[in-house]
Amino acid sequence: MLEKYDIDLKIMEVDEKVFAYSLDDNFFTALETQDVTRGLVEAQVHVKKLASSFELDMYINGHVIIQCDRCLDDMIQPVDANNKLFVKFGPAYLDEGDDLVIVPEDEGKVNVAWFLYEIVALSIPIQHTHAPGECNKEMMKILKEHSEQFVEDENSEPPGENVIDPRWNDLKKLLNNN
Ligand SMILES: [Zn+2]
Structure with missing residues (x-):
């Protein structure tokens, strides 16, 4: 081809x-x-x-x-x-x-x-995102909730370098369901 x-x-x-x-x-x-x-x-x-x-x-x-x-x-x-x-x-x-x-x-x-x-x-910018307000709202809600939770977790136990950010596990789940 x-x-x-x-x-x-x-x-x-x-x-x-x-x-x-x-x-x-x-x-x-x-x-x-x-x-x-x-x-x-x-x-x-x-x-x-x-x-x-x-x-x-x-x-x-x-x-x-x-x-x-x-x-x-x-x-x-x-x-x-x-x-x-x-x-x-x-x-x-x-x-x-x-x-x-x-x-x-x-x-x-x-x-x-x-x-x-x-x-x-x-020619693709290194940072590329939707225009403000055009991101997937459901995804942004989940991200926001988990990032707040993550900040609390972080205070009690700082994550090591190899620890996977728990937000990504939830995102993966969501993506797999689609
Ligand atoms: Zn987006």
Whole structure:
């Protein structure tokens, strides 16, 4: 399924070519990632042929569905970002770092699926929550009740580092019931 994200650089007859993709649920499922499993993101890859390499300007715009940090319900996270990648031909595949990748010259193609995914994943803020007041109310109520109880418990017996916060056990129960 991810073969369609192969860009054949050898057939680049013009100096610049644009490839467009829709990154949907199937895309995220095929990559088997943990953080993002659903979404709809329009992606464009502008491939420019340079003297000894190819310049790929990648743009992504859309939304992904991820878990809210506060109430653990699904939330819609808009994403809008871009990144540049240089591709060179060489004897074997080699990821040189953030912005340079070597692909085998006899194959002459680069698969952009992971590069596009990385742009999406990196554009998600570390802290992501629903807008104020839009969290799952039932979940927030349980969290609030248990955090009050937890504060009392904490005063009598401070929890060690490996002790699981009792709030999470209740949350797990709730999630399993759904
Ligand atoms: Zn929330």
